[in-house]
Amino acid sequence: MTELRGKPVADNITAKASERIEELKSKGINPKLAVIRVGARPDDLAYERGIIKRFETAGCDYEVFELPEDCTQEDLDSCFDARNEDDSISGILLFRPLPKHLSGNYIRSAVNPDKDIDCMGLYNQASLFVGTKKAYAPCTAQAVMELIHYYGIDLTGKRVTVVGRSLVIGKPVSLMLMADNATVTICHTRTKDLPEELKKADIIVASAGSAKMITGDMVSPGQIIIDVGMNNDEDGKLCGDVDYEAASAIVDSITPVPGGVGAVTTSVLLQNTVEGAARLNNGKL
């Protein structure tokens, strides 16, 4: 059994991004991420700590803009506008979901496509649907693809079963897997016979967000499992959508949780922030 760890993937992406940052800085261009956070949800704070660590390792600028949880729509939109218009910002990440009284609709249509490094805006969502290579995908979905590519997993003709149809993982990753010539089946809560759909897969991408829902008896020898889940088990311990202990004894290879896809996400965010700086300064290069 091969453990598909995220760290070497992330290190590889980070090393390339660092080189590119040096190159851009030598031309007077300084990539910088703006993180917009409303309130202080523990999930957001944990992700933010990961981002800060990654960006500091790579020598990339960042700035966190925090708004109180009870801020107005006007507060949020103004905070966003300022970053969207600021030439020194090359990527904007807005933590979602937003509190219920706020809408992301204005941001979705107004965000500069070059700065929309987590694919929350119309332009990148449409481009992802169309299959334009230039589209930024949501960072976690892109992290799945980076991991697959890093470990040399050929997708052509492979049967991939994706569990979950969310906007940030299930849907975009399905489109990207298909663009790489996989035969994709997308399962969800209304799928009738999930074990059957899993059994026939060469590769399983688990992104349902339900702790250990994929049990040992649902997986088969030879399979590759990418577990995107980030859940807490009954003891409050971080775990994936797959019962790792049971599955790892059966399948060919599997990503651990933690230490798998989740470890790659912040490096994709870094990569895209650097790419954003290059795109925004295309005229100057």
Add this chain to the structure above:
Amino acid sequence: MTELRGKPVADNITAKASERIEELKSKGINPKLAVIRVGARPDDLAYERGIIKRFETAGCDYEVFELPEDCTQEDLDSCFDARNEDDSISGILLFRPLPKHLSGNYIRSAVNPDKDIDCMGLYNQASLFVGTKKAYAPCTAQAVMELIHYYGIDLTGKRVTVVGRSLVIGKPVSLMLMADNATVTICHTRTKDLPEELKKADIIVASAGSAKMITGDMVSPGQIIIDVGMNNDEDGKLCGDVDYEAASAIVDSITPVPGGVGAVTTSVLLQNTVEGAARLNNGKL
């Protein structure tokens, strides 16, 4: 075996659209489609004749804007701009593919979302990806959904195999089927074992664009087949992606070609043009 004919579906949509046109006209609103055609490809002309017939039946205005095949990008964009800005136009259809020297990129980003009744623009493509109910889908993909709904085919938990991953049918119809709770598998030219993927399906949506590629031995009793193909067979006769003669003796129900999905498309175009007028005049209603 039930033949799933398009005519009653189209008639039903057309009747509703006609009623709505009367209602809108009584408020001084006049839906109108602008068809922009570059050159005179036989396929485009055939579709155009179908559109004219449908719109005349329904009492809906339309106008065809023809540009010579060797027109410039500026000619095309100006022709489009005029329709996009003209308040009397509520829907814009641009025949595609465009000649190779022309790009649809400007139109794609500039089209008024309310007039983008065939989903060529960013806003509707992104909305389709996100799953916003308000999105216009490409007319043929929407025609598949209208046919499925008209015949009372419940999609929840059903296994649907879609053959073809095109931007106008395969991809959008897969997203819409999934939104209706089907478990969707998307096959294409790189799929390894197409007969196997077809065998396990409850419903097959054939949109590969390859004459009679789905043969009798690939289908099973009980299946529902939606054939979106519009091809010419070896005798030059119009045929679908499915060998109708062979398949119809086996499956539960199937759409004929011609007379199936193709017969519904122009009624969807009509429906969307009327919807466009209502949306554009929302303030006035």
